[in-house]
Amino acid sequence: MNVGIYIYDNAEVLDFSGPFEVFSTASRLTEPTDFFNVFLIGETGQSVLARGGYSVNPAYGFLDAPGIDLLIIVGGVHLQEMQKKNVLDWIALQAQSANLVASVCTGAFLLAAAGVLKHHHVTTHWEDITDLRASYPNLTVQESRRWVDAGDIITSGGISAGIDMSLHLVSKLHSTELAEKTARQMEFDWTKNA
Incomplete structure (x- = not known):
């Protein structure tokens, strides 16, 4: 299952690093390995310069990214991204083909600007x-929600809430046991209830 996380300049570091780690x-813990x-x-x-000047090398750009089963849009200083038509068009296109779409923090603004969120129940920071x-x-x-699961779209509150949401997604896509x-491997106290 391909999990693609969209990052951009001034993205919040834990917004993408937390879900990536989950x-x-x-x-690594699945049998066979590499389920995600x-x-x-x-x-x-x-290279992208996330918050605090944290330099990150994405694996792909829009033109060479593989198909995405789960699309995650992260938050950060998002206003500039909301002005980019090609970014919003790409998000909208990926959301149409992905099985699930999720956001962390202010990533919900990008999903809304791309027309992905219409009349959904959502949350943000x-x-x-x-x-x-x-x-x-x-x-x-x-x-006061860590995340909101609206079926095919899941949004989470700010920063660390993306870890809770990602663990929820693992339980939804694979199993609660995994x-x-x-969470135990990460030594993370998972808040299971949104």
Whole structure:
């Protein structure tokens, strides 16, 4: 199962590193191994400077990325990304072909701007809930939730909540047993209830 995580300049580091760690750890713990194939995607495939100047080399750009079963859009300083038509078009196209779409933190804004979120129940970082409600009044934005599972679209709160959501996705896509083993391997106290 291909898990593609979209990153961009000023993306929040734990927004992508947390889910990446969950799926790569889960993959190591499965029999046979490599149930999840997780990778980072940038717009061009060139290095991305995440928050704090953290330099990251995505495995792919838009033009050479393989098919994606689970698309994860991360948060960060997202306003510039929302102005890029090619980014929003790519997100919309990938969301149509992926089996599941997820966001961490303010990644929900990118999904909404791309037209992926229509009348969904969603969440985002607590600090951005008011802005998401004001910008997209068709959404039901829920507070005090680590993640919201709306079936084929799952959104999570800020930063570390992406780890909880990713463990939930492992349980949904494989098994609760694997999610629990993954959390234990990571020495992470998984909040199972959103």
